[in-house]
Amino acid sequence: MIRILTDSSSGFTLDEVKKYNIEMMYIPINFDGTEYLDQKELSTDEFYVKLTTSKNLPKTSAINQILFEDVFSEAKAKGDELIVLSLAKELSITYDQAVRAKEAVGYDKIHLIDTSAVAPALIALVLEAVRMRDEKKSAKEIVTEVEKLVKRVNLYAYVDTLKYLRAGGRISGASAMIGTMLSIKPHLYMINGKLESYAKSRGLKKAQAHLLSQLKEQPVDFSMPIYFAHTNNVAECDKLKQEAIAEHKFADTGTWAISATVATHAGPGAVAIVFFTK
Numbered sequence: 696m697i698r699i700l701t702d703s704s705s706g707f708t709l710d711e712v713k714k715y716n717i718e719m720m721y722i723p724i725n726f727d728g729t730e731y732l733d734q735k736e737l738s739t740d741e742f743y744v745k746l747t748t749s750k751n752l753p754k755t756s757a758i759n760q761i762l763f764e765d766v767f768s769e770a771k772a773k774g775d776e777l778i779v780l781s782l783a784k785e786l787s788i789t790y791d792q793a794v795r796a797k798e799a800v801g802y803d804k805i806h807l808i809d810t811s812a813v814a815p816a817l818i819a820l821v822l823e824a825v826r827m828r829d830e831k832k833s834a835k836e837i838v839t840e841v842e843k844l845v846k847r848v849n850l851y852a853y854v855d856t857l858k859y860l861r862a863g864g865r866i867s868g869a870s871a872m873i874g875t876m877l878s879i880k881p882h883l884y885m886i887n888g889k890l891e892s893y894a895k896s897r898g899l900k901k902a903q904a905h906l907l908s909q910l911k912e913q914p915v916d917f918s919m920p921i922y923f924a925h926t927n928n929v930a931e932c933d934k935l936k937q938e939a940i941a942e943h944k945f946a947d948t949g950t951w952a953i954s955a956t957v958a959t960h961a962g963p964g965a966v967a968i969v970f971f972t973k
Contacts, residue, residue: 696775697834699824700766702758702789703733704782705817706924706954715825720762720781722789722956725754733955742955743927743963753959757789763796771802776834778806780821780841782956783813785888806838808845811888814957815924815969816850822920847916847971850885851909853902855928855964882906883961903931906968907939917945919971924951927963935966 701707702720712719721732724742726749731737733755737745746753770777784790790809797805810820823844827837880902896902915921921939925932933950940947953967 696773697828697837698770698775698777699821699828700777700779701817701821702781703735704787704789704813704954704956705780705821706814706952706957707734707818707821708739708952709734715822717821717825718766720758720766720789722758722782722787723756724955724959725756727751737955739927739952739955742958746958746963753955755787755956755959757787757792760792760796760799763793764799767796767800767802767805770805771800774804776804776806778808778824778834778837778841780808780810780812780817780824782817783811783888784809785811786813804834806834808838808841809888810841810845811885812845812848812850813885813888814850814953815922815951815967816848816885818924818951819848819920819922819969819971820844844971847973848885848969849909849913849972850883850967850969851906852883852961852965852967853880853896853906854883854961855880855899883967903935903966906966907935909968910939910943910970913970914973915943916971916973917943920948921945922948922951922969924953924967924969926953926958926961926965928966931964932966935968939968 698718700718703722707719721735723730724733724737726745779793781790781793793807810817812820820841824837824841827840880896882905896905923932923936929950936950
């Protein structure tokens with residue numbers, strides 16, 4: 696049996712985990728000294744309520760090696776093949792914890808993929824693995840193809856507020872204050888497993904236009920799924936998605952919520968687009 700395991704940084708809800716027949720590890724999120732497991736103990740809606748009412752900004756931590764060992768040992772006992780797609784190792788030690796767990800369990804049928812991805816980009820890779828599993832491809836074939844897709848998946852986003860980037864040390868307090876006054880919207884791009892700022896727009900409309908322009912400027916493979924995702928900004932995300940579909944005629948894959956793990960650092964109001972290049 697081939698099993699697919701990801702972590703909650705992907706943004707899958709518990710219902711989606713069941714729908715796609717996958718498994719998920721849960722990243723801890725700490726609000727004012729109380730720890731919750733993302734999705735399992737704290738839904739996306741509950742996260743945003745706490746984000747606005749908490750005295751301090753939340754903090755996230757990695758999934759413990761022992762928890763990986765428990766899942767890996769169970770797969771070994773059953774003789775299952777386990778494909779693991781986790782948060783980019785550049786962003787968290789979660790991947791390294793999985794590597795150590797595999798070494799401790801000593802089971803060759805655990806396949807760890809360095810996705811270099813986060814949030815909706817990780818969802819895109821997981822769903823490709825799901826598709827291939829359902830097409831009865833072998834674990835080796837799935838891993839080989841997903842590792843190729845890792846090099847082709849792209850994530851572009853804009854952030855609506857500078858508050859959380861400042862809190863995470865991405866920008867200085869002075870830059871955040873000036874940027875807020877000028878309504879600056881930073882643009883982020885996923886590169887080498889990290890989300891880096893590559894441009895800025897003044898005002899929301901320009902930020903949205905810049906995001907959609909990537910579907911023209913990049914060598915997008917429109918035969919592959921395209922995903923739109925957001926941090927508590929479903930209306931604007933859906934609007935941009937419909938504009939893009941009207942112009943480029945691709946299939947609607949739904950409007951996805953970006954995980955609380957990422958929203959902790961990006962804040963509410965962000966919108967992202969994920970696509971594969973040719």
